[in-house]
Amino acid sequence: MENIFCAIVSDLASRSISFLINKCSEKRHQPAAEKRLQRLLLRARIIVEEADERLITKHAMLQQLSILRKEMYRGYYTLDRFRRHGHEEGSTKDHKVSDDSFAASSSFNPAKRIRFCRVSGQSSEEQLLLQVLGCLGVTIEDSRELVMLLSSCPRLCHQPYSMHLLLDIALFNRQTEMEHIMSFLLKDDTPGAESPAVLPIVGPCKVGKSTLIEHACRHERVRNRFRQIVSFSEDDLQDASMVTLRDCGVIKHQNHETGGAERVLIVIELTRDIDESAWSRLYSASKSFVANGSKIIVASRSDKIARFGSNQTLRVKYFTQEAYWYLFKVRTFGSVDAEEHPELASIAMDVAMELNGCFMSASVWTALMKANFNAEFWSMALSSIREYKHTNFLVYGVHRDYPWQATEPAYVRRVNKNPSEYLVISYEYQTCSPARDAEVSELNMQEFLFGSVVRQGKKFKVVAWRSHLPPHYNYIFTCEVWSIQSSGHRAARKRSQKLCT
Template sequence: MESFISAILGELTTRSINFFISKLSKPTTLDVEDRLRRVLLRAQVIIDEAKGRHITNQAMLLQLVMLRDAVHWSHYVLDTFRCQLHQDEEGANNQVNSAMRLYSRGAKTLKDLQGALDNLSSMILDVNELPHGADEELEVLPIVGPSYVGKSTLVAHVCKDERVRARFSEILFFHIQTFTDDELATFRYECELKHQNRVSESNLEARLLVVIELIGDLINEEAWGRLYSASKRYAPRGSKIIVTSRFDSIVKFGTTRALTLKFLPHEAYWYFFKTLTFGSMDPEMHPRLTHLAMEIAKMLYCYFIGANIMASLLRDNFDVQFWCKIVAFLRGFFHKHVSRFGEHPFDLLNQNRPAHLRRLATPSQVFVIYHQYQCSRQDKVPKIRFQDVMYGTFKTSGKFEFLSWRSSIPPYHSFAGTCEILELKAGGAKRKRSMKDGDTLR
């Protein structure tokens, strides 16, 4: 009897160990990773095909947005898994420690991978057929969103599309502050012609696309009414108006549902930042750098200009030690800024409010960014770069202009600002002033 019980216990023990090992083994997780990678390729094909079609069906557009978000999330889960796997392999002292480490962290990773796979697969099943054709466009489309979210970039890409250019005889741009009477008086003469098709006077298909960039808030509704009425009289039938603003007050003047732009969620921002930083290089070949890049992306608070500046800096110094130095510097600086002023500096910059930043090369100094502004392609831009101020040894006195970033895609805007370098005083001489009023630490 004892030998029988011993044999049963031995068999149960062997099966339990085999089950435990099968659950811990990497091929199970790697198999899900491989399947997720293949589904991601399929999803990307669907998205690329959709970009080549003129889809106006709102339900289908919503499905495509959900599919795109699922793709960003899946890429984020994959990159997180690879970074964890690299850390486990680097820190493993023996097989037991490696297995326990994989068990403690691998369960959640496997769950995330499987969840991303199931979600993405479900999305692809929903997007079976993309409708062709286009509905007739409505007259006024409002586009709203915070500063630096990409409203001008979106409009520039739309106006560059050959289908849009073929539809309109002229594409006009007008930058206006608040629709005052004086600004309306110069409306037709101040418009910038971005595109023109050669059409005969008898061509009834001649249409205008007027893009109005509203810089301030819409406080004069009567002025907008006069502009709208005049545009209907002046513009040929079938003309359209796009109005962009960071204020929601323009939404009620749209003849179709407003397009609201928001900053990217973290997973999509990571995909964007990774693409900028690594370019044509394969991040999988540099797991340590990928992990550091993920840490940096988390600290940038989805700040578009910050992503471009930081990616440029990292590309110029493709070195693990340098990237580690940047991570330590940003982590310490952001923590001190939040504890002192109650807000992340990039939150302030996104709102075009004053913020003060530390200098990497000279820790005894800070530079205060008082104001940011946008330059067109023709404007004269400052020669001093943001990188030179924050990470270099640039010296000057008083306020000066600097170049944050120059965009390489339409509308090719440059982003500049006004700042000042200040010396930090030691000990009790430091004092805090209200950042809202433009004061800072001296």
């Protein structure tokens, strides 16, 4: 009896010491690092937002600003992950304590000694927080010259105060890419250089190439420099002889006040590759009707167009995970402080991670989540995304981030929880013209993703998203309900059965 009593007292003493060390560690390290990171992020944010209101043309300043911006996004991402980790630990604390009580009863148990060491040390989340804190501090210290030079840059028009409003009218995290394009368009050709100069822009599907080009073409300095801005698509370039190049394409801008300047800006947007002979014919045809100083921008998903450029190729990439989370968080919470809703912030981070950097997915889901600001709907959205990815992995054997990135029919969800019927996106396209709701669908995006669909065998269209940025594309889905017995589903079903076995 005496031995049992000693063991109980020893166990309680061990747990008390472990608890006190844990609390002391939290008080001395975690809040201090967390608060310091908050202060540094506020300083970084002030510098970045001030820079966003300035016209910066020096490449070195843009590089310095890009480094600071990346560290700021990384800081916010790490801080939110740290808080999320703390929130999840707090919500399961009682459960973990209960489980620990069933560990070995002896105070000399090796497992308990290991647990004691872990509590007294730093967790991986805490170590990452301190690492990011150090990197951000150094980056801000290195940005002193940048802050001084910002005052010499001319101020742009006044922007809205809140970042979530600014994102509705401006490009996010594309200042370096924009300046690359603007520098090419406004720079005079060097003597003896071949004209027109060519800038290739390469990037994956829906990364924002068209939006970047459109913003550049709408800039006042660009419109004042060129008499015409003409856009060509692949359909316009079907004529192999290119004799009618002058007569095809779409005139995006016509400037009658350029005096004697006859410079033309030609924009060519491709989805497929273009061979060297076709490019030679196109380039020769363009030289026949444009004046010296004219420019060509050619954009494509294929890296092969880089060899046609006379300037360094601009490569547009998806956002980093940290930048994507910053965008997703700002658009989802708007003017609401995410710190006041730790559960929602945790779910939002899970959703952002599942969407894996897709900008269009962020636009669709942030709008839905902001309109339904509650944990139940957000959890349902997260489950829906995971179910979509799992279903399409079983069907095709590859991971897909979301339907608008698929080239084959995408299985969105079951219809009314019926295991034999799926809502399928069979085709997706985009248009610049306003979508007429009467010809598209009565369904909004929320009903499409979560409502009941009873259109078995009949195709219908749904407007997935209307871009708030030029060129204001409408992304439209052609959808139908497929039965598991339908001929269109047989091949996919065989694939699914094979993978399941």
